[in-house]
Amino acid sequence: MKLKIELPKRKDELLKSFALTLLALFVVGILLFPVYYMAMLSIKPSGALATTEIDLIPDKVTLSNYKDLLIGHTEGLIKTTDFEINAKDGTIKDSLNRYEIELHEVTIVGSYSSRFTLIDAQVLEREGGEERQEADDTQIIVRGELIKLSAKQVESTGGVKNLKVSAQRIIVKVSSPDEVPLDLSGFTKIDENTYEAQNVEMEIKEGGIISAEEATFTATDFAFIRLAKVGGEVPDYMKRSLLIATLTVILTLIFVIPSAYAFSRLKFFGREHVLYFYLMFTQVSGGLGIAGLVALYGMLVKLHLTNNIFVLPVIYAAGAVPFNTWLLKSYLDSIPPDFDEAALVDGAGYLQIIRHVLIPMSLPGLATVAIFAFIGGWTELILANLLLNQENYPLTVWLYTMLANLRSISWNQFAAAALIFALPVFIMFLLAQNYVRSGLTLGGLKE
Amino acid sequence: MDKRTIAALALILPGMIAFLFFNIYPILYSVYIAFTNAKLGNFPIQAPTAEPLRFVGLENFKWALSDPKFRSAFVWTWIFVATSVSLKVIVGILLSVLYNNKYVKGKFFYRALLIIPWALPLLFSVMVWRFMFDPVVGPINIMLKNLGVTNPPDWMTSVTWGFIALNIIEVWLAYPFMMTVITSALQSVPDTLIEAAIIDGANYWQRLTKVVIPIVSKPIAFATILTSAASFQYFLVPFIYNAGLFEDRFLLLYGYRKAFGSSVPHYGRAAAILLIATIVLAVYMFVNMRITRLQEGVKG
Secondary structure (H helix, E strand, O other): OOOOOOOOOOHHHHHHHHHHHHHHHHHHHHHHHHHHHHHHHHOOOOOOOOOOOOOOOOOOOOOHHHHHHHOOEEEEEEEEEEEEEEEEEEEEEOOOOOEEEEEEEEEEEEEEEEEEEEEOOEEEEEEOOEEEEOOOOOEEEEEEEEEEEEEEEEEEOOOEOOEEEEEEEEEEEEOOHHHOOOOOOOOEEEEOOEEEEEEEEEEEOOOEEEEEEEEEEEEEEEEEEEEEEEOOOHHHHHHHHHHHHHHHHHHHHHHHHHHHHHHHHOOOOOHHHHHHHHHHHHHHHHHHHHHOHHHHHHHHHHOOOOOOOOHHHHHHHHHOHHHHHHHHHHHHHOOOOHHHHHHHHOOOOHHHHHHHHHHHHOHHHHHHHHHHHHHHHHHOOHHHHHHOOHHHOOHHHHHHHHHHOHHHOOHHHHHHHHHHHHHHHHHHHHHHHHHHHHHHHHHHOOO | OOHHHHHHHHHHHHHHHHHHHHHHHHHHHHHHHHOEOOOEOOEOOOOOOOOOOOEOOOHHHHHHHHOHHHHHHHHHHHHHHHHHHHHHHHHHHHHHHHOOOOOOOOHHHHHHHHOHHHHOOHHHHHHHHHHHOOOOOOHHHHHHHHOOOOOOOOOOOOHHHHHHHHHHHHHHHHHHHHHHHHHHHHHOOOHHHHHHHHHOOOOHHHHHHHHHHHHHHHHHHHHHHHHHHHHHOOOHHHHHHHOOOOOOOOHHHHHHHHHHOOOOOOHHHHHHHHHHHHHHHHHHHHHHHHHHOHHHHHOO
């Protein structure tokens, strides 16, 4: 269309064109920056939030925020005395901050009563122990002989003493070289207060806080282990949002198809009045919706219909009747009436005409109405927030309550959740956007 | 009634009954509540110990007019309409002119990108901006700090800065609409008319004021009125952004909070506030339509 680029012939025009195109690009960048930044945020590792500079391109990309929200992971807590950790990378930090040991391809063996948290834990092998299942899928095993788990991350909840370490590479950073309770004889000094050694074994009497990544954790004669599911709550909310939105679509089509047909094809008393009334309502519906909220709430409480997820689609579909009727009526107006009039002459009933003639012919119009209805049901917040209790929250209300309580979740995960919520709407809008523009001029449509 | 009317009624009724029951009836019922003492205890369900629900005449309206918070909300709603609408129109015109300029290459592509805010659900957009304006981790304050502002504003808890933030958010939310309307208006100016003006010796300014503006002013006025109605009905954005902070800044929000956001809900007063807001909006729209004679435009 207008993508063809013609280079202007004169030099000052070329310069002008260059400057203005640059300005146009810059303005696009500014205007879309917030959305871009939110998307970037969602693929950064959790907790990696800059407070001093804006990094436009994340240096580490991860889908773990999405995975945590959609699937979740198992978090283990184990109490044991004898353990062995085999890990790709790990650190041991002295609780008095005298040293910090960085380990690669390491085996840590210990015998000291301690607790560990294991992120993304998976049981590989197990012997003995009493097993107990709790209501929320939490698994507890008490006094087992042996358990072997793989985990993305292992962390001790306090300092662990008497450790034996063997690793391919060890780097020790000390705060002051004079008072280090470590034997650094086999190490070479690589920097100030930093020592390195390859393929060594060492004993760390004072121990410290262990943390390891990509690890296998083996415990013998452990006291207990508790495996709980963390995250993965989004599908639950999504399910409810999807249910509400789907029912809104079905009800909208039931409400709108017959009446759009009647307004488009039949001449009857009061037709113009109702159409004008519907049109006026679409222009002020937002404010009137809030104005009627007090009474609607009172009505539903009296009818015992609060905290009922099936009431919402009816209200959403009913509220959008004027807009959707107009939308579909305008579409039907653009289809020549010859076919359905012929069917009428042949003796078909109105419902037969709608079913066999109009629905097949107006599929794009129906799809648009369905998309609007779906977006309406998927994104509504105020009523759902007012009427539903926590066990019935759809995505919108969950996001809204999270926004008020951001301490409990990282912004990265929140951004991912927000994008999961927005993406279906975005795609549907793009599918229906030509009709949105025509919906804009709805007020200008002639009958 | 002839057969055709009955058939038409049967086809229209399912949708219409649902609409009347869930939209029109609550509005009428709200009007009734506005004249009662409905509050916690006697509404929606009468508690035995509470004061019975009764008709109180204009008491709620008298209360509203003497309530300092209502007055503040009323005044600030209009201030918001004035500031946000001016900004929206200015930004809309500037963007339309820029992306309609013949020297800009790839206009089609930019316009397609620029309507993205329109395609996003409002809740998502407000959450994005809530992050943008976060005092500690938000990019706006980080940028201000990098520019040497040692004490950047607190967009979250300061009413003044929060109000400015809401204006920025509203402009961002509304520019795709403004831009689309104004751009199509600009494109409807016939090239031959401008060429004729150039041949007649009109300079750029004269062409703008004598040829372009008279043609585009009507669609712009139309968009301005619609968007000012949207500004007046501003509810969801302050509600999501920080409902408590803006309670006495936006009429609809104040009405909502009187019913559902306070420890002692007063439904009668809330309904009265919302009724006043609705009437003011209706009068405002009516006057605007009359002044600009837009209904003629609507009828084509």
